[in-house]
Amino acid sequence: MSYVALYRRWRPETFADLVGQEHISRTLARAVTAGQTSHAYLFTGPRGTGKTSTAKILARALNCAEGPTLTPCGVCPSCRAISDGSSMDVFEIDAASNRGIDEIRDLRESVKFAPTVGHYKIYIIDEVHMLTTEAFNALLKTLEEPPPQVLFILATTEPHKVPATIQSRCQRYDFHRITVTEIRDRLIHVCQESGIAADADALGIIAVQADGGMRDALSILDQCTALAEGALTAERVQEVLGLVGRAWIEKMALHIADRSAAPLIEQLGELLQNGRELKQILAELAQYFRSLMIVGVGGALSAAELADAQATVLKDAAARFTQDEIMSILRTLNETMQEIRFAPQPRIAVEAMLISLCRPSEAVSAEGAAVVSHPADTARIARLEEEVRRLAAQLAAGGTAQTAAVGSGAANAAAAVSKPTAQPAQKSAAPKRLAKSGNADAPPSVAPRQLDGTLWKKFDARLKERNKLAASLLSGADYEGATETHFFVRPATDMARDYIMKRHRAVFEEVMSELAGRPLRVVCTGGEEEMPPAASVPQEPVYPAPVAELLKIAGDGARVEEVAASAKNPAPKPQPSAPPKPAAPAVEENAPYEVYEPTADEEAEMFDYDELPPDENT
Numbered sequence: 001m002s003y004v005a006l007y008r009r010w011r012p013e014t015f016a017d018l019v020g021q022e023h024i025s026r027t028l029a030r031a032v033t034a035g036q037t038s039h040a041y042l043f044t045g046p047r048g049t050g051k052t053s054t055a056k057i058l059a060r061a062l063n064c065a066e067g068p069t070l071t072p073c074g075v076c077p078s079c080r081a082i083s084d085g086s087s088m089d090v091f092e093i094d095a096a097s098n099r100g101i102d103e104i105r106d107l108r109e110s111v112k113f114a115p116t117v118g119h120y121k122i123y124i125i126d127e128v129h130m131l132t133t134e135a136f137n138a139l140l141k142t143l144e145e146p147p148p149q150v151l152f153i154l155a156t157t158e159p160h161k162v163p164a165t166i167q168s169r170c171q172r173y174d175f176h177r178i179t180v181t182e183i184r185d186r187l188i189h190v191c192q193e194s195g196i197a198a199d200a201d202a203l204g205i206i207a208v209q210a211d212g213g214m215r216d217a218l219s220i221l222d223q224c225t226a227l228a229e230g231a232l233t234a235e236r237v238q239e240v241l242g243l244v245g246r247a248w249i250e251k252m253a254l255h256i257a258d259r260s261a262a263p264l265i266e267q268l269g270e271l272l273q274n275g276r277e278l279k280q281i282l283a284e285l286a287q288y289f290r291s292l293m294i295v296g297v298g299g300a301l302s303a304a305e306l307a308d309a310q311a312t313v314l315k316d317a318a319a320r321f322t323q324d325e326i327m328s329i330l331r332t333l334n335e336t337m338q339e340i341r342f343a344p345q346p347r348i349a350v351e352a353m354l355i356s357l358c359r360p361s362e363a364v365s366a367e368g369a370a371v372v373s374h375p376a377d378t379a380r381i382a383r384l385e386e387e388v389r390r391l392a393a394q395l396a397a398g399g400t401a402q403t404a405a406v407g408s409g410a411a412n413a414a415a416a417v418s419k420p421t422a423q424p425a426q427k428s429a430a431p432k433r434l435a436k437s438g439n440a441d442a443p444p445s446v447a448p449r450q451l452d453g454t455l456w457k458k459f460d461a462r463l464k465e466r467n468k469l470a471a472s473l474l475s476g477a478d479y480e481g482a483t484e485t486h487f488f489v490r491p492a493t494d495m496a497r498d499y500i501m502k503r504h505r506a507v508f509e510e511v512m513s514e515l516a517g518r519p520l521r522v523v524c525t526g527g528e529e530e531m532p533p534a535a536s537v538p539q540e541p542v543y544p545a546p547v548a549e550l551l552k553i554a555g556d557g558a559r560v561e562e563v564a565a566s567a568k569n570p571a572p573k574p575q576p577s578a579p580p581k582p583a584a585p586a587v588e589e590n591a592p593y594e595v596y597e598p599t600a601d602e603e604a605e606m607f608d609y610d611e612l613p614p615d616e617n618t
Helices: 024-035 051-063 078-085 102-112 134-143 182-194 200-208 213-229 233-243 246-258 261-273 278-296 310-318 323-339 344-357 360-372 375-407 412-419 422-437 453-466 468-472 494-502 506-517 545-554 601-607
Strands: 040-044 088-095 121-126 150-157 170-176 480-481 486-490 521-524
Touching: 024 051, 024 170, 040 051, 040 121, 051 088, 051 150, 051 412, 078 375, 088 102, 102 134, 121 375, 182 200, 182 213, 200 213, 213 233, 213 412, 233 261, 233 521, 246 261, 246 310, 261 278, 278 323, 278 360, 310 545, 323 344, 360 521, 412 422, 412 494, 412 506, 453 506, 486 506, 494 506, 506 521
Parallel strands: 040 150, 040 170, 088 121, 121 150, 486 521
Antiparallel strands: 480 486
């Protein structure tokens, strides 16, 4: 007789043989005893937890020659046919390969016929979530009102893919992952009955790797015993499965706790020499630190993940780390597992990561140095320094011109009075543009700024927690440092600049002030008018000496009006304002304008002359 795999040989035959699913076996046994079985069941849960086995146990319990009974005899024709899959009354359908509407239509036709040998006609549809929408719709009516002697058992690992209309017509039973202790005890029983010599530690490793599935545990045991020479040991199981092993992982964690980088790198090289994979090493190390994290906060690991004897060892190891250190190590491990997928030299990346875990202070300082020496930051700093030098030169030139204007006397003042008013218009235009951009209270550009990359990262993270819409405005933005009272941001677009200054300014300043520990105002740079003019304080006008004497005599409240006189007509009559005309096309704000000379007809119309004025050329 050919060899039969362990998971087939030790498949449960009765409700009492089910491991880890007492809540289901007890309920179904009571329904069979009371004769209150439903017409449709939905079994859900992870793979290898006993869904199909329970369906067959229920079929044998209902169709046994002595049944319905909780203990099928296993020797009657019905029980033997159900066990070997040849029963004419129990149909096991794989929905993954029979998922179309035609197969469901055939099923609907066969439902009409009565059972041949047993008491019930039972349809077990495995992986029912693979059925198409049309197939589910075709099954609805039959599933809701089947013939009296028909029973449906649907099994799936993904219940969320089963339509609600199907689930509402079934009694749902959720199968749980089997605990490590239950799997290990079952494996011990199987080894004793099968004559397999195995250490308890080896069976414990298999129970953990089974991930809550009894079928997986029996398959792993079958694989390990085939390669074992004599008794099955933990080292043999680790070799077969390519595992690092808890002992190695615990040693690596202790090296990290002791800040011993050299032994840690040597241990990594030894593991790689033994054929272990970098990804597997990091995965098991991350899983170990995840257990330390849960134990460190006072939580209890699930029995499906941990054997009882390991809880005390984990508590002692967790006491050597702070909670912040464990979480930082987990973040670093996860980032490195992503990095080695595309790294040209994965081993170098892992070794650098392990050394940084042993020297956290140096890693932090290196990170800070990297932020300061980033090429983009270096270019931005050079650009800012150049801009500061340019503005300082402009300010110096402006101060020299103002001093020269004051010392020139009455002649220069008179020339300033007779000058067109375009220049004052340009000076008054700057505050308008400044108010529009929202930087009316910006500090002078020559104020020293400090670039703190760590502060900017914290600001970005805190702003995402506080206001996601405001944080989205920082996409592509640059941080340009902070003074004692202001911090500078260069948004990527003009729209982002307007939104920051007009709608989200308060949250920007509130978050940055909390992080910096002092009140800070936000300034958006990068616009055409990001800084106010250097001489923002209004200056007292300088008048010639005779005009100044007249102002003293007139007293407070006196003012000087500038009147531009024509060369030919010393005192022309005041001209009424021209009637409004259509708006001219928009021109540049600071562009000089030309004086408009009206024609003779227009001048006569404006001054209401009865006849045209004499032409001086006639």
